[in-house]
Amino acid sequence: MKPEVILYKPIPGDLVQRLETHFEIRHHLLAREMPPEFYKDLSRSEGIIGSKLKVDSHLLDQAPNLKIVVNTSVGYDNFDVEELTKRGIMATNTPDVLTDTVADTIFGLLLATARRIPEMHHYVRSGQWNENIGEELYGVDVHHKVLGIIGMGRIGTAVAERAHHGFKMEILYHNRSNSPYAEESLQAQNVSLEKLLQESDFVLVMAPLSDETYKLIGEKEFQLMKKSAIFINGSRGEVVDEKALIYALKSNEILAAGLDVYEKEPIPKESPLLKVKNVVTLPHIGSATSETRYQMFRLGVDNLIKGLNGEIPPTLINPEVLTKKREESN
Numbered sequence: 385m386k387p388e389v390i391l392y393k394p395i396p397g398d399l400v401q402r403l404e405t406h407f408e409i410r411h412h413l414l415a416r417e418m419p420p421e422f423y424k425d426l427s428r429s430e431g432i433i434g435s436k437l438k439v440d441s442h443l444l445d446q447a448p449n450l451k452i453v454v455n456t457s458v459g460y461d462n463f464d465v466e467e468l469t470k471r472g473i474m475a476t477n478t479p480d481v482l483t484d485t486v487a488d489t490i491f492g493l494l495l496a497t498a499r500r501i502p503e504m505h506h507y508v509r510s511g512q513w514n515e516n517i518g519e520e521l522y523g524v525d526v527h528h529k530v531l532g533i534i535g536m537g538r539i540g541t542a543v544a545e546r547a548h549h550g551f552k553m554e555i556l557y558h559n560r561s562n563s564p565y566a567e568e569s570l571q572a573q574n575v576s577l578e579k580l581l582q583e584s585d586f587v588l589v590m591a592p593l594s595d596e597t598y599k600l601i602g603e604k605e606f607q608l609m610k611k612s613a614i615f616i617n618g619s620r621g622e623v624v625d626e627k628a629l630i631y632a633l634k635s636n637e638i639l640a641a642g643l644d645v646y647e648k649e650p651i652p653k654e655s656p657l658l659k660v661k662n663v664v665t666l667p668h669i670g671s672a673t674s675e676t677r678y679q680m681f682r683l684g685v686d687n688l689i690k691g692l693n694g695e696i697p698p699t700l701i702n703p704e705v706l707t708k709k710r711e712e713s714n
């Protein structure tokens with residue numbers, strides 16, 4: 385008998401076939417409440433692949449045979465990694481393959497917000513274009529401005545490369561560890577959060593969601609920003625206090641915001657954020673190109689196959705699990 389695994393996200397057919405040569409696949413779709421059949425399959429499954437399913441002790445209590453959980457995303461805030469490690473379960477994500485694609489999206493969002501591209505598109509399509517483009521339609525420059533990046537990981541660094549080389553921007557960043565590469569090659573400076581907020585024309589959040597970054601940007605942080613600041617969120621909605629963001633936009637504490645992520649996704653139709661004028665909204669599409677999504681799913685499938693075949697998964701989040709296993713078998 386092949387091991388059972390749960391697939392809870394639609395992935396390309398050739399990758400499903402690859403999985404089928406190794407595993408019995410149980411197909412489910414992610415839902416707010418997973419149905420009883422899911423938990424029945426979970427009780428026998430050795431692996432789970434998809435993204436966003438909350439994997440915590442409550443779920444793990446019902447998964448006694450689980451050996452690996454595979455996210456087809458770079459973020460893994462849906463995993464309780466400590467609990468997984470304690471139980472000797474491997475966890476994997478998909479870094480690197482999406483870095484440049486997400487950086488492109490984030491830079492596009494920044495440009496779209498500064499130059500009001502979605503609004504201008506609507507303006508032309510709705511037949512409002514007359515002779516004069518008055519100053520009420522002007523945007524603000526991006527080139528030569530100051531970009532502040534909160535969370536200088538791989539994606540933050542790739543955005544900084546675009547900003548420095550392509551747009552001659554000055555880069556400030558706030559990160560626990562210094563990035564010698566960013567400092568030497570992009571002339572970036574690691575500064576306090578306060579200084580970054582006060583001095584940046586564009587404030588970009590790329591820090592992953594964790595206990596330390598939950599609602600990191602709130603009322604006080606928006607007040608510290610320039611009135612002309614443009615705020616961009618490309619990480620997770622919960623890193624920002626959305627109520628404080630709406631207030632900051634409505635009361636002109638900041639100029640505009642470009643968002644790919646929200647506290648609740650999909651964002652509810654009635655959310656007050658969608659009624660604020662100076663906001664550009666994307667439906668969490670940072671990595672969503674055909675090429676990159678394929679690479680992410682492929683890497684996820686590699687992780688699952690390797691992990692359940694006794695090899696080291698290529699992008700393992702908690703390698704301590706393997707050391708622990710080795711000690712136990714000695």
Ligand code: GLV
Nearest residue numbers: 456457458459671
């Ligand atoms: C997308 O948000 C990801 O984490 O890959």
Ligand code: GLV
Nearest residue numbers: 479537538539540
């Ligand atoms: C996060 O891990 C990133 O790649 O920026």
